[in-house]
Each structure stands twice: as structure tokens, then as C-alpha cells.
Amino acid sequence: MARNIRKPAVRKQESTDRAKRAARKRRVLVLVATRKGAWLYHGDAARKTWRVDGPHFLGHVISHLVLDPRDGRTLLAAAKTGHLGPTVFRSTDLGRSWKEAARPPAFAKAPDGQPGRAVDHTFWLTPAPAAEPGVWYAGTSPQGLFRSEDGGVTWEPFSSINDDPQYRKWMGTVQDGTPDGPKLHSIIVDPRDPAHLYFAMSGGGVHESVDGGRTFEPILKGLEVVEGFDKTEPTFHDPHCIRLCPSNPDRLYQQNHCGIYRLDRPSDAWVRIGKNMPKRVGDIGFPMVVHPRDADTVWVFPMDGTSVWPRTSPEGMPAAYATRNGGKTWQRLDAGLPGSQAWWTVKRQAMTADALDPVGLYFGTTSGELWMSRDEGRQWACIERHLPEIYAVEAAELT
């Protein structure tokens, strides 16, 4: 019988070499969705040079562009134009060719005589975990939840919430939502249990299902609302972005209209960790980015939420902020970013991280600049300027 007679030290060296070879093959693909089309940026192994592929769908409003991590080649793009209704485009060859969904997300037809809702645009796309190949979720404006079981070719209303009278009341009207329409976003599937779901609505609060979406319940405890409104009423809650930590799926972070929060399950009480941010910067913003391997580390990108809500960088000096201890303390990360007169900001889907070591961070601005950091935010560099207003940035890994 053959025996492995290599010494442990030799085997360890071989294993390290294999890991290094695998790491050298890893490439980051940055997916940029804008108000006027989509762009793909292919990075080299060092994440120093980027090959641009685009525009795709020039003139289309692309709200979200996502790579299916389960096959590494299928892309879904949530699209509409100024004139035309919403749709979803699908590519199975990394954007070389696109085909439109046969049945894009659409609400059920209302009974005769009743005003039904129509999807204005699909806003958010979430692939399910590996245990559910082909399953995707979509959140729309106005607020609706949809699911596809065939990789995004056909979509159906999901759960009862789209037509549930209580949920409809919490969703409010178009006037109760964000300036370009109320949205359902931050659809999260627990990687350990596909029946455990979260989503958020602006406005309408954060909601959880433990029965595969048959029923949902709000999770609002600890969250602030605008002064004078009732905290117990979901309709007054405006979560901007919720993220679940891959390294600890019992921990979620939230950037809200009224602060930054952490939730450690099974507790249902959010803790406002944004109070520890510098007072002159505050804890208002849109994106929330979690570290792929460290549940104590997250990044936010604050904006000016004072007076009339300018939605610009505070004092014209943009910066990311990171905590490495679950929100006890925050560190300003602005090296390489403009030091003055930079009045852009970053939307809720427009900041993300890759899973390399050290983690790469990426964000797109309302003024059409794409920035990245190869060292977890210590130093920033601009990859691209002069794009249209950036709505979403995703980082995917190609091997």
C-alpha cells in the first residue's frame, strides 16, 4: 500500500503554496449601476488596474446589478428608462449578451374597480444561498417583494405582504417614501436557513420571517424615529440599509434615517452604536458595509442629515468611518479623498466590500466617481470619474 511519507512541514508548505496560487487567480469584478447605464470593472490580481466594460444599457436607469455567486457568471440587472416600464435583464456570460426576463416583477392584477399598484422599478436584487440554486428575491418601488425560482427568468409576488392590508398600511403612499419612490430593500436570506428572511422598507421598517416568508413580523425595538412620531408604528421607520455579518449570521447592522444600529439575535432590540460617532459628523447616511470575516468590523459613509437634509458629505469633506469593535469606537478614513469642497455622497447600495485579505472597499458617488481601497479604507484611490450618478456598486469574485 502506498503511504504518504512526506514530512508535515513539507505538506504544510505545499498547502500554503496552493493557497497562494489560488489567491493569485482571484479577480475582483466591480459592478456599477448608474442612472444612465451599467459598467463592469475587471480588476487585476493586485486590484491596481481595472479594465472597463461598458456602458451596458446606455440610457437605462439601472438600480442594481448583481452577479450570482453560486455560478460566478450569471448577472441580473434591474432596469427601466424614463419612458418605459421596469424589467430585469439577465446575462449568463458575464455581460457579453443579455436577455430580458420573460416575466419581470409585477403586482397581481387588482379586482375590477379597485386601484391596483404597478411596479415603477425593481430596486434590489438578492440571490438566495447555495442551498437554493436559481432562487432570487427582488424588492421594488413601490414596496413589493418578489421571488424567482428559475434564475431570474420569471418572477412572482412573494409572501402575502404585497397585498396584506396591515402591510399596505405600513407601506403608506408614494408621498410617504423616499424622493424617487418608496422602496423595499435589504432583502437578506440567512445563510444557515433559507426560511429565515429579513427585509426593510423606506418607509415601513425592518421585518423578519422564520417560516419561509409565509408571515413577517416587524423588528423595531430600540430604533429611533423622527421626533414627534410614534416609534411603535412601522410606517414611521426608515431603515436605509441592513446587512447581516457573513461570519456571524446572528449579528446585523443597520444604517437608518435616525442613526446607526447593531442587532445581536436572538435579541430583538437594536442598539444605537452611532451615538459614538463624532458629533460634528453625526450618524446619518445610507450605506452599511460589513467585513466578510470579522463581525466586529463595519464601515459607513456619513452624510449631512441636518436642517433641510442636504444629503452631501458633511462640510464638503467626504470620509468613511470604520468600527472594529462592534460600534464602541469609530475611526475616520479619508486618506486620498478630497479634503474640501466635495459635495457628493454615497447611496445605500453604492458601497461594498470584496472578500480578499486585506478587504477591498468600493464606493460610487452621486457625482459619478468610483473609489476603492485595497487596505480596508486606510487609503482611497479613484478608479473612474465622469460616470452618471452611481446608484449601486457590488464587488464579486471571479476565479
Add this chain to the structure above:
Amino acid sequence: MKVLIPSSLRSYTEKSEAQASGATLAAVLTNLDRQYPGIRFRMIDEQDRIRRHIRIFVNGEQVRDLSQPLTATDEVVIVQALSGG
């Protein structure tokens, strides 16, 4: 009948003019969608309403009701209305 297609929808038809049949505007649009899958939903929402920035003219008159009767000699023009920058 002849249906004139605006530039924003020619990714479906690949031409500025299409032929479609039907006794009503709704039927014509359904027939058009059968030939060019997906085109109807970009113009008509799931509640059968003409989308906000789409206008449809029949023989030069704007039509807002999909049940409008049509004949084979009618000319349908689909127009993209102003929608901002």
C-alpha cells in the same frame, strides 16, 4: 394594421414600423407582444394602464382606453412622451 414604434422600443422590433392585428387596442398590443415578447409591459403596466410617459395615437387622435375598437386600416402610433433628463 400598421404600428409605428418609437426609438426606445426598437430594441424589440428592430424596425420603426410593425404589423399587428386585433379588434381593439388591447388586442393589437397583445398581438404585438406575441411577436416581440416583453414589449407590452414596457408600455402598459400590470393594471392595464398606459404608462406615464407613453402616449398612443390612433389615426392622429390620442387614445387612453385600451378597449378602443380598431379596424385593419387604422394606423397606431406609439410615442414616448417627455420624461425629463
